[in-house]
Amino acid sequence: MAHMNMLQAINQALDIAMDSDPRVICFGEDVGGFGGVFRATSHLQEKYGKARCFNTPLVEQGIVGFANGLAAQGHRAVAEIQFADYIYPAFDQIVNESAKFRYRSGNLFNVGGLTIRTPYGGGISGGHYHSQSPEAYFAHTPGLKVVVPRNPHQAKGLLLAAIRDPNPVLFFEPKRLYRASSGEVPEGDYQLPLGEAEVVKEGADITLVAWGAQLPVVEEAAELAERDGISSEVIDLRSILPWDRDCVAESVFKTGRLVISHEAPLTGGFAAEIAAAIQQRCFLYLESPIARVTGLDTPFPLTLEKEYLPDALKVLEAIRASVNF
Amino acid sequence: MAHMNMLQAINQALDIAMDSDPRVICFGEDVGGFGGVFRATSHLQEKYGKARCFNTPLVEQGIVGFANGLAAQGHRAVAEIQFADYIYPAFDQIVNESAKFRYRSGNLFNVGGLTIRTPYGGGISGGHYHSQSPEAYFAHTPGLKVVVPRNPHQAKGLLLAAIRDPNPVLFFEPKRLYRASSGEVPEGDYQLPLGEAEVVKEGADITLVAWGAQLPVVEEAAELAERDGISSEVIDLRSILPWDRDCVAESVFKTGRLVISHEAPLTGGFAAEIAAAIQQRCFLYLESPIARVTGLDTPFPLTLEKEYLPDALKVLEAIRASVNF
C-alpha cells in the first residue's frame, strides 16, 4: 500500500497498463511531453516513447475517430479529452461509432480496446465550461460502458479494468478530487469490477446513491443525518452503464427509501433512470417518493457555484423529507 | 381547412414563416433547389430566392454553427439536419453553444431565432442510422426547447410556434408519419403552444403518455384495452422540454396508473424523467408501478425492426400488467 492522491493513482494505472501490455497507447491534447494539463500522463512519454504516448492536434472528433480506428486495429487506445465539457465534438464518433461498432458488424469488428478518460464535474470555479457532468448523455447509449471512480483506490482499479475491458469505456474522473482525495492504494496491478456497485456504508432507514465526486457529499450527509438518528445506507454506483440495479434494489427493499444525487441538471439526469427503475422494482416497498438532489436545470454557474451544487445540506434536507414523509 | 399529409403541412408552415417574416432563412443539405430529401422545403428556393433557402455543404457542425451565428445576428435560422441520426456532429454547437448562448452572456446575446428541424424515428426499414430517436439527449440540456408533433395539424402549428419562439428549438419530425399521417389542417397562419401537453383522449383507469410517431401506437393500444374494459387517458406530450408535468400529474391523480412509451432505448430515455417526476408528485395516488414501453437497450436493428419496436401490443400488455398489478 502507498499513500497517494487520485492523480497519482491514475498515473500509476496508466503506467501499469502500458508496462503490462505493449498495445496500450495513450494520447490527447497536451498529454505527451507535458503530461497533460492535470499531469495524469506525466512521465509516460519518457518511459514508453513518443509512439505510445503523444500529443494530438486540438481536435476531439479526430482524437476519438483516431482512437476508434486504432482500437479496431487491435491496439488499446486510451484517449484523453482535456475536460468533459469538450467531449461533445466527439459525440458522433462516440455515440454513432464506438457504441455501435461491434453490433453493426455482427462482431466482425469491435473497438473494445477503447477507453476515453476525461475529467468532469464542478467545485473548482470553472464556470459552465470546466464543470459539466455529462455522464447521462452517454448512459443513454447502449454499447458504451460508463465508469466513475470516487477515490484513488477505486480510480486505479477501475481504470485498469476499463482499459482491459473488451468494450469501449468512458472513464469520468472527478477533477475536484484529483488532489483533494488521497488514501492508501495497493502498489501492484489490480482491477475492480465494472458494472458492480459498492455498498460503502450499511444502514437501515434510507438508501443514498451517488457516484464519483458526489460520494463524499452523500457520505457527509449520512453523517449529518446520523445526528438526527437516521441510519443511511450509502451506495457508490461506480458504473453508470451498465448499472447495478440489483444492488440498489436490495438496499431499497431493506430501507424503503431512496435519495439519488448527482451534479448534472435534474431533468434527464441519470438519477431519473434509477428512480424510474427502482420505483418499478420496489414499488411495494417504497415508504416515500424517491428523491433526487441534483444541479439546477441551468448551465453551470460561477459566482454562485456553491449555491448551485447539490451539497451535503441539500442531501440532508432530502433525507429528512423522505424520512418524515 | 385542407386535407394534407405531414410533409405538406410542414412545407406550408415554412412557407408561411418565410412569407410573414423576411428574416426567416431555411438551409441544410439538399434543401435548396431539390427541396430536401423528403421534399419538406419544396419550392421555397423558387419562391424566396437562393439567399433565403439554400443548400449547405455536407457538414452538420457547420450548419448549426452557421445557424447559431445567423440567429445571434437577428435572423430566424431554420436549419434542417437530414436525419436525426446525423445530428451528433452538431452536438457541441447545440449543447455547448445554442443552449447556453443567452445564459452565458447574461442576455446580451441570444440565438432565440434558431430552429433545427430533423426527421427522427423508426418503422421505415432504416436500420440504426435512419431510425434513431435522440430526443432524450437534448432534453437533458437546459436552454433548449424540444418539440415533436404527432400529425399534420400539430406539425404546422407547432413548427410555426417553434420558428417564432424566442428560444432555440429542436423540432423532431416523425418521418414514419410524413406521408402516412394526413388530416385536416387550417389553411392560414396559426400557432400551437410550446410546453403544453394535450389530452388526446380522456379516460379513467390509466394514463398513457407518448409523443410524435408513438401517439398512433398508444392510441391503438388504448382501443385494444377498451375491449378489455380498460379506459385509457391518452396524453400527447408535444414538448419534451420543457414538459408539462402538471398535465400528466393531473391525469395520474385521476387514474392512478401510468404507462409511458417511446422508441428510444429504455435506459436514460425520456420516459425515465417522466416516471421519476411523477412517482414523486403522485406517490400517494399510484396504484401500480409506472411502466415504460420502449426500444431495447441496443442500437436500432433492421430485419427484426418490428420485434424491436414498442408497438401497440406491447403497450397493451403493459396496460394490462398495470391494471392487474
Added chain:
Amino acid sequence: MTRDTSSVHVPHFMTGDEWQVPTFALLRQDGSLHDGAEAPELTHDKALRIYRAMRFTRVLDERMLAAQRQGRLSFYLQSTGEEATVVGATAALQDDDMIMAQYREQGALAYRGFSIDEFMNQLFGNALDYGKGRQMPIHYGSAEYHYMTISSPLATQIPQAVGYAYGQKLDGEGRCTITFFGEGAASEGDFHAALNMASVHQVPVIFLCRNNGYAISTPVVEQFAADGIAPRAFGYRMHVIRVDGNDLLAVYQATLAARRLAVEENKPVLIEAMTYRLAAHSSSDDPSGYRSQKEEAAWREKDPLARMRHWLERQGWWDDDEERRLEEQLRDEMLAAMKRAERQPPPPLASLVSDVYDEVPAALAEQLAVLEAHVRRYPEEYPRGAAGLDAGAETAAGGQ
C-alpha cells in the same frame, strides 16, 4: 515550420489560383494510351481479375436495382460509373491492406473475392448476413477480406482509417489503410481532423476521394468553391495527386505510387479521382430533379468499363464472346444466389441483443426474455421473430 518564408512589404493576397493540380490520365476512351503515357505493368491474370470485378459490380448493380424495383429489396445503391476508381485503387493494394469505405465501393469487395452469396446475404439481411440483419442493404463488411463494415454516418471512417493505419505502422508489418469517401463527405469536420492527424503523425494511409460531382442533389459548386478536393492537401503539406477516375490504369498506377509513399516513407497521400455518379444517389433518389440528361449522357460516353474493355481488347486479352459469356454467367449466378438468400430465415430473435457488448448484460438478457415471451404469445404478429425463436437460443448466450 522549417520553411524560410520570405518577407514582403506590400500586402498581397493569394488564393491558390497561382498554380493548379493537373489530372493524371493514361487511357483514352478508345482504350489507346495518351501520347507520352505508359501503361503500368499488369499481368494478363491481374488485368482480367480487375475487369471481372468491374463487370461483376456493374451487373450486381443492375440486378439489385431491378430487385429493389420489384420490391424484393428495401434499398439499393449503385456504384455505376465509378468502378475504375474503386477497383483500380483496390488492385494496387496488397490484399490484406485495410479498406475503410463509404458505401459505394462494392467493387473493392468484388475484387477481393467476396462471393455472390456473401453479397446477397447482406442485401437480404438474413440469418447468414455477417451483420446479422442489423444494417440496411449495401452495408457490407468482411474480416476475411479486410473490408471494414460500412457505417452510414459520413466521414467517420476517415479519422478511423488514420488510427487504423497508425496501428499498422506500430505493428511494422508493412501494411497500410485506404479510406474511400465522396467529395461531399469531405466537407465534414472529420475529414479535416483526419488529414491533419495523418500528416502530423506520418501515418501510412491513403485518402481516396471519389469526386463524382454530386452529394445526393448537391453539385460540387454548392459543396466547395475551390478547384476540387485536391488543394486541401496543401493545408497539411500532404502528398496529393488528381487522377482521371474513369481511367483504370491511371487510378491503379497512382495508387501504387501512393502506397509506396505511405508504406515505405510513412507519408499519407490524398488521391482525388475525378469521376461521375452515373446512376441515382440510391434507389430512393431520382436525379432528374437536379441534373440534366445531357450532362449524364456526356459522362456515359466516358464509361470506365468500356474504356478498360477497349484496352483489354487492344492487348488481345478480351473479346465480345468472353464479354457475353461473363455477363450471362454473372446474371445466372446472381439470380440463383438471390433466390438462395431470400429463402434463408431471418436472424434469430436473440441476435437483437448480442454484440451490443462482448457479452449480453443481465438487464439486456431480461429485456430479451420479455420480448421472447411476448413473441411466443403473439407468434402470428411477429412472424420473423417467431421463426428465429428457437434457432437463436445459443446465439443469445454466446454473444456471437
Added chain:
Amino acid sequence: MTRDTSSVHVPHFMTGDEWQVPTFALLRQDGSLHDGAEAPELTHDKALRIYRAMRFTRVLDERMLAAQRQGRLSFYLQSTGEEATVVGATAALQDDDMIMAQYREQGALAYRGFSIDEFMNQLFGNALDYGKGRQMPIHYGSAEYHYMTISSPLATQIPQAVGYAYGQKLDGEGRCTITFFGEGAASEGDFHAALNMASVHQVPVIFLCRNNGYAISTPVVEQFAADGIAPRAFGYRMHVIRVDGNDLLAVYQATLAARRLAVEENKPVLIEAMTYRLAAHSSSDDPSGYRSQKEEAAWREKDPLARMRHWLERQGWWDDDEERRLEEQLRDEMLAAMKRAERQPPPPLASLVSDVYDEVPAALAEQLAVLEAHVRRYPEEYPRGAAGLDAGAETAAGGQ
C-alpha cells in the same frame, strides 16, 4: 470547378512545397520602415488610440495576473506579445463590425472603449458583470461594442462568425464580422466547416488566426505539418495573407485590405498573424515545462508594443514622459476599479435561473423557490446566496 485543369500522363505528387506564403511586414523593431515599405495612412489621433489600447492591455494583464497571484481572482489569461495582432486588426474595422473572439483578445475591447470598470466587473463576476457572474474571468462580452461574449469551447465561434456575417450581408448595411482564433483551435472541425461555408456562400467574414506558436504546451510542429495555417485557404480558394503579427502597421494594413475584399466583394479572407504568446497560457499554466527561456527571450526582443512606440516616437507623437504618465494613470485607475469591483455584491440568487430561456419556466422557478428556502434556512452556509436574496426578487421575475 471552372478551372481548365491540364492533363498529365506521368504520375506526379504535389505537396504545396511548390510555392510559399510570404510574410507581409512593414515595421522593423526599431520603428523604422522596411525598405520599400509604406506606412498606411494613420492620423495622429488614431495612432494614439491604438497605442493606448495596446498599453492598456499590457498593464491590465500585468495587474490582473498579480491580483490572481494574490488570490484576489480565481483565474486570468494574458494577451502579452499579441497586442499588435489584436488591436491592429480591430483598428482596421468599423467600430460596429462584429468581433467574435477566442479569449485572448482583450485588446479589441480596450480599443473600442470597454471601460476599466466593465473589465473588472466581469473579472470579479459581481452583480454588475454583464454575464452575471456565470463565466470564468476573461469571458467578456459587450453588445454596445459589438463583441460577442466569449465561450470557452474552442473554434465554435468560427462557423458562427460565418452565419453572423451572412446575416450582415443580407441586411446590406456594409458591415462584416471578424473572428479571432489560435493556431491550435484551427485544428477543430468547426474551422474547416467555417472556411468552406464562407467561401461557398461568399460571406463578408475575416478569419484572423493568431499563430502564437503554442496551444497550451503543444508546439505548432505537433499541431500541424504544414507551413502554418495560411495554406489551408487554398483548399477553399479563399483569399489569404500572412502578416507579421508583432507589426501593428502591417496587421492594420492587411486587415484594412481584407475588410475591403469582404465588404465590397463578399470575399472572405484568412489572415495568419505570426506572433508569440510571451506569457504562460493562463494563470494555471507554467511554460517552463515545455519551452526554453532562450526562445522566450528571442521573442521578447520582438515586443510589439516597443516596436509601435518606436514608430510613434519617430513620428514625434510620443515620448518617455507620456509613456510614464499613461502607465501611472492606467495603474491608478485599475487599482481603484479593482477595489470598486471587489466591493460589489455577488449577482442575486435569482440570477441562477434567469436567461436559460427568455422567461423562467415554471419548473425552474420552483427549483429556485426551493433553493431560496434552503438558503434562508442556512444563510451562514451560503453567504453569497443569502446576500443577494432580496436584491434579486425582481430579477427572477423579469428574466433580465
